Amino acid sequence: MPVQVPETMKRIVHFGSRNYGRLTANRRMLPSFLICGGQRCGTTSLYRALAAHPAVIKAVLHKGVHYFDVGYHRGLRWYRGHFPLQRRADRVRAEFGVSAQTFESSPYYMYHPHALARIARDLPDVKLVVLVRDPVERAYSQHAHEVARGFETEVDFGQALRLEESRLDGERERLLTEPFSYSFAHQHHAYRARGEYIEYLEPMAALLGRDRVHVVDSSLFFTRPEPVYDAVVDFLGLPRTGSYPPFERHNARPRNRLDDSIASMLTDHYRPYDERLAAWLGYRPSWM
Numbered sequence: 001m002p003v004q005v006p007e008t009m010k011r012i013v014h015f016g017s018r019n020y021g022r023l024t025a026n027r028r029m030l031p032s033f034l035i036c037g038g039q040r041c042g043t044t045s046l047y048r049a050l051a052a053h054p055a056v057i058k059a060v061l062h063k064g065v066h067y068f069d070v071g072y073h074r075g076l077r078w079y080r081g082h083f084p085l086q087r088r089a090d091r092v093r094a095e096f097g098v099s100a101q102t103f104e105s106s107p108y109y110m111y112h113p114h115a116l117a118r119i120a121r122d123l124p125d126v127k128l129v130v131l132v133r134d135p136v137e138r139a140y141s142q143h144a145h146e147v148a149r150g151f152e153t154e155v156d157f158g159q160a161l162r163l164e165e166s167r168l169d170g171e172r173e174r175l176l177t178e179p180f181s182y183s184f185a186h187q188h189h190a191y192r193a194r195g196e197y198i199e200y201l202e203p204m205a206a207l208l209g210r211d212r213v214h215v216v217d218s219s220l221f222f223t224r225p226e227p228v229y230d231a232v233v234d235f236l237g238l239p240r241t242g243s244y245p246p247f248e249r250h251n252a253r254p255r256n257r258l259d260d261s262i263a264s265m266l267t268d269h270y271r272p273y274d275e276r277l278a279a280w281l282g283y284r285p286s287w288m
Contacts, residue, residue, distance in 0.1 A: 024081070024085065025077040025078075025080040025081045026080075027085055027086055027087075028080045028081065028083045028084065028085055028086065029057070029080075029083045029084050029085075029086055029088075029089055029100075029102045030079075030080055030083060030102075030123060031059075031083065031101075031102050031103045031104055031123065031126060032101040032102065032103065032125070032126060032127065032236075033101065033103045033126060033127040033128065033129060033236055034103060034104060034105070034106070034109065034119065034123075034126060034127075034128055034129070035047055035050075035103065035104075035105035035106075035107075035128075035129045035130075035131070036105075036106065036107065036109035036110045036115070036119075036128050036129070036130060036204075037107040037108075037109060037110025037111065037130050037131065037194075037200070038107060038110055038111075038130065038131060038132055038133075038138065038194060038195070038197065039107035039108070039110075039111075039138075039142055039194060040107075040133075040138050040141040040142045040145060041107075041131035041132055041133045041138060041218045042131050042133070042216075042218040042221055042222065042249070043105050043107050043131055044063065044105070045221070045222075045247070045248060045249055046105075046129070046131060046216065046221065046232070047063045047103075047105040048245070048248070049225070049229060049245045049246075049247060050103065050232070050233075050236075051063075052245035052246075053233070053238055053241070053245070054092070054095075054096055054241065055092055055096055055098045055099070055100055055101060055238050055239060056100070056101050056102070056103065056238065057083075057084045057088055057089065057092065057100050057101070057102045058102065058103065058104075059082050059083055059102065059103070059104040060082055060083060060084060061082060062082070062104075063104060063105045064104060064105050064106040064107070065079060065082045065104045065106060066106045066108065067079040067082075067106075068106070068109050068112070068114075068115040068118045068119050068122075069106060069108045069109055069112035069114070069115045069187075070108070070112075070182055070187070072114070072118055072179075072180065073180045076122060079122075082104070083102050083104075084100075084102055088100065089102075096239075098238075098239055101236065101238065108187055110130060110194075110200050110204070111186075111190065111193070111194055111200060112175070112186075112187075113172055113175050113176050114175065114176070114179055116200075116203060116204055116207050116208070117207060119207075119208070120207045120208055126208070126212070127212045127213075127214065127235065127236060128204060128208060128212060128213050128214070129214050129216065129232060129235070129236075130197075130201065130204070130213065130214070130215050130216065131215075131216045131217075131218050131221070132197050132215060132216070132217060132218065132277070132285060133217070133218035133219060133287070134219070134286075134287035135195025135196070135197070135266070135270045135273070135274070135287075136195070136258070136263055136266040136267055136270065136287075137258075137287075138194070138195050139161075139191040139192055139194070139195050139266060140157060140191075140258050142191050142194065143157045143160055143191050144157075146188050146189070151184075151188040152188065152189065157191075157258070157259075157262065158259065158262050160189070160191060161191060161192060161262070161266075163189070164189060164190065164191055164192055164193070167185040167189045168185055168186060168189065168190060168193065171183040171185055171186040172186065192266065192269065195266075195270060195273075196270070196273045197273065197277050198273050198276040198277040198280055199273065201213065201215070201277070201280060202280065214231070214232060214235040215281060216228060216231075216232065217285055217286050219286040219287065220286055221247075222247075222249060225244070225247040226244055229244060229245075229247070274287075274288055
């Protein structure tokens with residue numbers, strides 16, 4: 001049986017690693033790409049597949065550092081402390097003859113009102129990978145995820161959708177005017193809003209450049225992962241290795257079938273956003 005490490009011990013190890021990371025920050029890498037959303041769209045699965053690439057070194061402790069959304073007040077040195085030492089990148093170059101890259105995955109970056117501008121300012125050459133899926137299914141999946149984690153007390157999805165407008169009322173505006181404030185509801189209860197993908201992709205491309213944003217259709221990634229993975233690898237400028245990592249679905253949760261009336265209501269809501277998304281992408285996403 002695997003040994004279970006006590007949570008207190010994990011916290012001590014993480015605290016020590018973060019302190020060491022800050023002390024050695026000037027000798028550490030910064031990410032060349034980020035997986036920045038969307039939530040419940042397969043970001044963990046893609047993260048693990050990319051982390052298996054021999055020229056990629058993942059973040060030291062967590063797949064998601066959450067610096068540009070809720071941790072920005074900690075400063076760039078704190079952020080840099082989460083990434084590998086440059087000497088590891090030097091070893092990759094010596095072994096494989098290519099430059100190593102590091103990255104992290106924080107899905108809230110796509111939705112937080114300050115994250116993209118912060119990314120553009122602090123990582124001016126970074127590339128962004130965004131995953132999208134059927135927004136109706138995404139919203140339902142997020143609700144199940146938040147309930148399971150104890151971040152949502154309203155277990156009825158329909159009622160949670162009805163509460164969304166009042167819960168989020170004024171929260172984005174408050175975050176914009178108070179850059180280091182935090183909104184629990186904005187991070188955890190935006191079920192409908194987070195599926196309006198085009199609302200976030202357009203400003204993302206305007207800030208960083210359309211050529212530095214790569215969109216992955218999650219359904220295609222899970223049904224035919226090899227060509228989707230190859231396209232991401234090419235976008236990132238990583239060499240193809242001739243083999244593939246294991247492609248697995250992570251964090252999937254069993255759920256009851258979504259009520260037809262709720263599905264229809266959400267489909268109607270997303271239709272204009274999906275049409276704009278299709279025009280922006282130049283093709284129709286799988287769920288259309």
